[in-house]
Amino acid sequence: MTLKLSKTTLKSPLVLLSGTVSPQILSFLRPDSIGLVVLKTITLKPKEPNPEPRMWDLGFGVLNSIGLFNLGVDNFISKELPKYLELGFDYGISISGFSRDEFIEVARRVSQSVRDIENIKALELNFSCPNVEKGGIQFASQPEEINYLTSEVTRNFNGEVWVKISPVYDVLEQVNAAIDGGATGIVVANTFPSTAFDRSLRNVLGAGSGGLSGPALLPINLLNVKKASSIKTLIIASGGVDSFHAFKSYIAAGANLVGIGTALFRNPLLPEHLIEELKSEMKSLNVGSFSEYLITVRRKEEEK
């Protein structure tokens, strides 16, 4: 089931989302079932995690505040990336920074090191990071920063450059800024900033707030995908996919690829199940390619 994108080809429409994979999770999966595995966001320097607790199960969704914990770009390239490359999947590398210079430097080091690695197909730009030069507001809230940084990154990287937008700020502003900067795909969207209290009314997260993922995010990002799809671009839907119905809903709303994240924690085999269902549905609809399937599903959606 190959999918041709503007700069590369993927083996499947399923994308494993940043921050939700490990070699152990990948050990449950076949490389042919996964289009792209987006690895955990890296920054220039190592970043300490947020205080515990860093995750909380709300039942209808999951709150997390890991705090961009990572080993820094150099350690990532020399120590972590080789372990993933051994496993035979295709990868995207998610990057972020706390300033323009940091962002560009991370992109430069990654682009340089992965130039000849065939299995690295994409960079994902995570703009849900505070910009310390602008008083700590998120890059995602500043379309001019999205635009500037995306164009800087695309100048040095030949593969796909996907921008992960925030569900909080104006979708079209973010998408336009990214595409104008040369982005080849938009990940719609990141987790939703939120908080919760336990039975004794204590904050459930050590950091006081975090990002909401899981089924609670599905209706929010379904609408965001719909909004983003008014602009012609590759859309990678993200948020709350734990069933084939959720997968198909995103396709109907205008997504080209569908991300799986939090649901992997409960069921690392989910992508295999989704691919099986997709294949059998494509067979029953008598469509030969995924692009034909997209058209069929969307036509059905329009007819309703």
Added chain:
Amino acid sequence: MNDLKPVLTDAKVVKLQGVAKGIFELLLKPEIEMPEPQPFQFVSLHYGSFQLRRPFSVAGFKEGLLRVVFKIKGRMTEELASLRIGEKISLMGPLGSAFDYSKYKRVLAVAGGIGIAPFLYFFSKEVNSRDISLIYGVKTLEEAWYEEIFTDLKGFLLVTEDGSSNYYGYPVDYIIQVSSYFNPDAVVVVGPQAMLESLIPVTFQLNVPFFVSLEPYMGCSLGACGSCLVKLSDGTYVKACTEGPVFDLKRLSMGGVQK
């Protein structure tokens, strides 16, 4: 990391019974055969309307049946306690790294509350191959339960916070005293965070390695989510779910064991 790939399977409830106040014993029969866990490894269970699995120590494994003992702590464990015989839940395991205790011949086991769970499996596997003594602490006598295997141990001390047993206080308070005649070559401690923190002064008085089993919130138990990161004494972080749950206390930064 455990060399054996964990299985992900449905498992049938074969037995569920209350064994002490708020404490339940659950026997599960996995539909796909599970590799034999090592003592102190764990499994993760999923049941009901939750997004995430929950980790549970392996309290026993015999003839393909997995034994879990758990304490009611929140909604998930409340729902687990209301399972019916024959119902199915999702099981993944074994998880975590095996703890290599092979060179220790005289082990002092220190359990706080439900921290007794992994020791039950450890005792069943090791009671004939090494000398083991147990200090088991609970809030009150009603929360303790007695297993026949305790009689095969070299020593057994039941400590209660309310003095309802003969020994009053916390299990950590008795480590020095018991060690003076048992002479352990390793101390293994499983219990709540506060108990692990109270252990630090004791380690200065006793010149043997201390091992602790950590139980931070684990979102995935497969090294992906980052919720269970633990700080080491060299300032780096490891994931308790894949590198642990058992750590040599010396390897951990004090910040790592503190909330």
